[in-house]
Amino acid sequence: MTHSTLPGPTGHASRPGAELTPPSPPRPAPANRAVCSSFATGPRQYDGTFYEFRTYCLKPSKMNEFLENVKKNIYLRTAHSELVGCWSVEFGGRLNKVFHIWKYDNFAHRSEVRKALAKNKEWQEQTLIPNLALIDKQESEITYLVPWCKLEKPPKEGVYELTIFEMKPGGPALWGDAFKRAINAHLHLGYTKLVGVFHTEYGALNRVHVLWWNESADSRAAGRHQSHEDPRVVAAVRESVKYLVSQQNMLLIPASFSPLK
Incomplete structure (x- = not known):
């Protein structure tokens, strides 16, 4: 897993460095210690795009x-x-x-x-x-773009679905890993094609936009029904929705001049 860090007090990601040697005898880690996630702010902030x-x-x-x-x-x-x-x-x-x-x-x-x-x-x-x-x-x-995702171009013309997730406060360190597994469950099982996953910096915070591509609205509907019956997808989504506040989606039709068709 790629190393990542949580934001420091000023909002900037702290740089990974040598860990201090704990005193002897070592004390157990606090029960509420934050969990680092590969879906964190550090890699994103180093790339200004x-x-x-x-x-x-x-x-x-x-x-x-x-x-x-x-x-x-x-x-x-x-x-x-x-x-x-x-x-x-x-x-x-x-x-x-x-x-x-x-x-x-x-x-x-x-x-x-x-x-x-x-x-x-x-x-x-x-x-x-x-x-x-x-x-x-x-x-x-x-x-x-989240660090574990790159912008993909679909193989041919089709329709797009933009799904907007409002997650619980706490940021990717809280819900990033579970969210990533839910996205990958749909992607790796071939039910749809992922174009990009975007995390909001200015706007509603703790918001994630997921842009999907399908050949048609009917193929999207068929893939969605199949995924709902797949226990692997159901298990991943069930874990992710623990951190979900709300979600909405839109079916998008590309304009004639749109680079993504």
Whole structure:
């Protein structure tokens, strides 16, 4: 298992180092000693790359107009930072919703991108200003990929499911290992394909986003029914839900210009 550390008093992960020799005779470890997890903050913080989840709630009947406008001018935006994917919400939660994932090298990179776009008259006049009239609400979250996961590209076009888990306070040191086993139980048994697992840094804390891919909504439904009857999946999920507060999901349809199809 990869060594990991818990955040120190300032919020930064402490560096692994030589352990102090305990006094003689050694004292037993406290019963409430925190358990380190491979799903912890240390490896993530050494890599500055993060992903911004941007969600736009559009006015009714404005979805097509919004997406067409973005499609025509998306090259102006992707010249500054990488678009991972763009989807419309088909099922789950509010309709007329568009969801984007943007990748940044670090926070300085994001600041540079925002400043450049603010000065780009073509982007402002052709995309931003016209689309503002179509938007009711917008939200943003900053997330990191968990250390045991890398972003995967599906083999062909399909549909995506974004599942959002609100976990109990305590962070990955409390629930990370159990959560990882539940995800891997679905993945390794072939019921679906994992695209990425993201842990929120800014937004609702103790939130984990899991992005899945399936060939179709029907294949997703079939895989879900099979997994619910698999004792290996049931056992892993039963352990993980001890730390679960709530969960929700959305079925996402990729936009024509989305890199992830």
